[in-house]
Amino acid sequence: MTTPLRIDIVSDVMCPWCIIGYRQLAQALEATATAHDIHWHPFELNPEMPPEGQNTREHIIEKYGSTPEHSAQSRAQMTKLGADLGFDFRFTEDMRMHNTFNAHQMLHWADKQGRKNDLKMALFTAHFTEGRNLSDVTVLADVAGEIGLDRAEALAVLDDQRFASDVRQEQNFWIQQGIRGVPAMVFDQKHLVTGAQGVENYTKILAQLTKETT
Structure with a gap:
């Protein structure tokens, strides 16, 4: 084999x-x-992002120096690529970037149940297709519940931050790898x-x- x-x-x-x-x-x-x-x-693309997040277009312009025209072209390109691959990008003017430390903790928890890939895909869809706020712990717990994970346990995991140090350690490992x-x-x-x-x-x-x- x-x-x-x-x-x-x-x-x-x-x-x-x-x-x-x-x-x-x-x-x-x-x-x-x-x-x-x-x-x-x-x-974490944005480890310093405040809880309320930031408008995505404003963030891209501020972080990368992109012009509004280039940003629009990039969104159009990604939307077409996504469609060709069976993924539905729905970019909007009010879409926001969020910090994902809590999302990564929930993914760590899902991994212990063999569901990390499923939750990862669900979170991509929640953000890019459904425009949901992944800074909100209740939204994260909702997404977990929607794929059959225990919503109450997901909330508890985020409430007590039991996997925070594990996630930080793993993030640091990959940063150290360059x-x-x-x-x-x-x-x-x-x-x-x-x-x-x-x-x-x-x-x-x-x-x-x-x-x-x-």
């Missing part, structure tokens, strides 16, 4: 390129019938690939890795 390819993905649910890159990778994995084992890891942006994917614990590379490129990467292990 072929050992599944380990894929570590460092990401944040505020990052549109993270869901695009993941969907591209998923298509490549399916097309190549690659046995795989995905491990999600936390990264990760400064997401998505960052590590194949077979050796090969780092950053950004959303496209289905074709991921397919080539998987083919090369398969060749190396045979």
Whole structure:
């Protein structure tokens, strides 16, 4: 039996390129019938973000120096890429960026139940498709409950912050490995690939890795 390819993905649910890159990778994995084992890891794009968040367009212009025109073009590009991959981006003028430390703690909790990937996908949808406030612990608990996790326990996890130190430790580990942006994917614990590379490129990467292990 072929050992599944380990894929570590460092990401944040505020990052549109993270869901695009993941969907591209998923298509490549399916097309190549690659046995795989995905491990999600936390990264905060905006660790200093206040609880109320910030308007996304204003944040992008302020953080990256993007012009309104470039921001609009980027949104249009991501919306088309998402649609081609079966993901529905619904960017709005009042969309907000939020800190995701609580979201990462809930993902850590979900991982203990074998549901991390399911919750990760649900949080991407909650933010980018449904425009929900992922700074709000009740919204996070609602999303967990909607995929069949225990909503009351999710609230308790966020209330007592029982996984805060675990998440901080894991974040720091990846920062120490040199990760400064997401998505960052590590194949077979050796090969780092950053950004959303496209289905074709991921397919080539998987083919090369398969060749190396045979």
